[in-house]
Amino acid sequence: MDLIAHRGFAAEAPENTVAAVERAGALADAVEVDVRRCGSGELVVAHDATVDRVTDATGRVSEFSLAELRALDVLGTGEGIPPLSAVLDAVPDGVRVNLELKESGxxxxxxAAADAADVDVFVSAFDPDVLRAVADADPGTPTAYLCTLRDDAPVATAAGLGCEALHPSFPLCLVTRIVGRAHDAGLDVNAWTVQRRSVAGLLDVCGVDGVIADASVLR
Structure with missing residues (x-):
């Protein structure tokens, strides 16, 4: 099973920061980060639509300039909210990057940023239209469809989008036959978000190809 560092192992480092990615890159097979656009137009790495949870500031990411976001303090660590370019530059050679696109456009x-950085990426999203936009931009970029128990026919959706992988919430792998169905459709399965070694073990038995995890100790 591959180990994919969720937000750069969010339980062990300030999530979605350069420091987290540098650390996780030495420990994981791939690093997952979240991508949005900030108020000055650049792509930045942030999970939430607002900065409220991870900084002492308030407001939407889209209302801050890149300079303002970099000056914020993520979870009291001194790390700012970084541009995507800086995060891609921090990824060690040989480590894949999972870019989860949090919004359209x-x-x-x-x-283009991944190509410029010469980094091996795959792109995931909950929104099928976002994945279609990735295919339109570069048909060669691998994609993964994110799904939960609420989704109808996720395997068919992923296959129809031409995805390389399906990224289901981990309970979906444990209580349904989605792993086998996905494999039959030629899709890899990476389950999220795993926080306990016991759950990782159960997912291994289920045959998942990777776990998107908050901690490196799950290996």
Whole structure:
């Protein structure tokens, strides 16, 4: 099973920061980060639509300039909210990057940033239209469809989008036959978000190809 560092192992480092990615890159097979557009137009790495949870500031990411976001303090660590370019530059050679696109209108720029950094990426999203935009920007960029128990026919959706992988919430792997169905459709399965070694073990038995995890100790 591959180990994919969720937000750069969010339980062990300030999530979605350069420091987290540098650390996780030495420990994981791939690093997952979240991508949005900030108020000055650049792509930045942030999970939430607002900065409220991870900094002492308030407001939407889209209302801050890149300079303002970099000056914020993520979870009291001194790390700022970084541009995507800085995060891609921090990834060690040989480590894949999972770019989760959190909004529409960023696909083409995200793919271009990965190409410029010469980093091996795959792109995931909950929104099928976002994944279609990735395919339009670069048909060669691998994609993964994110799904939960609420989704109808996720395997068919992923296959129809031409995805390389399906990224289901981990309970979906444990209580349904989605792993086998996905494999039959030629899709890899990476389950999220795993926080306990016991759950990782159960997912291994289920045959998942990777776990998107908050901690490196799950290996």
């Amino acid at each position: 960023v696909a083409a720029d995200a793919v």
